[in-house]
Amino acid sequence: MAPTRSCIAEQLRSGLGFSRKKALQTIDPLLERIKTSRESGDGILASGFGKFRAKKKWQRRGRNPASGQAMMLRFRKVVAFEYSGTLSDKANAKEYWN
Numbered sequence: 001m002a003p004t005r006s007c008i009a010e011q012l013r014s015g016l017g018f019s020r021k022k023a024l025q026t027i028d029p030l031l032e033r034i035k036t037s038r039e040s041g042d043g044i045l046a047s048g049f050g051k052f053r054a055k056k057k058w059q060r061r062g063r064n065p066a067s068g069q070a071m072m073l074r075f076r077k078v079v080a081f082e083y084s085g086t087l088s089d090k091a092n093a094k095e096y097w098n
Contacts, residue, residue: 005031038079050083 003011005027012023034052037044043053054077062073083091 041077048084048086050081050087052079052081054078055080 005024009020009023009027012018012026013020016023018026034044038052038054041054043051045051057073057076057078059075060073062071063069064071
């Protein structure tokens with residue numbers, strides 16, 4: 001399950017002794033910066049964690065899963081995440097899976 005804004009705030013509150021209000025005041029500017037970077041097309045790099053970037057998906061043929069009807073999917077941009085080598089090493093460590 002992905003951590004929610006409230007879950008992250010709770011971890012800040014308990015880990016650093018912040019009040020809930022202070023934790024949310026800390027998180028909100030970060031999330032706002034991520035949104036504005038995304039809107040402008042910039043990537044976001046967090047060393048040791050990974051990079052969020054905009055990725056282009058070109059127009060292509062697809063199929064409506066409900067009806068099975070063929071259709072054209074429009075050009076769009078999506079957010080892609082590339083994790084760092086450090087995060088990859090930790091996720092693939094033997095003790096992680098035991």
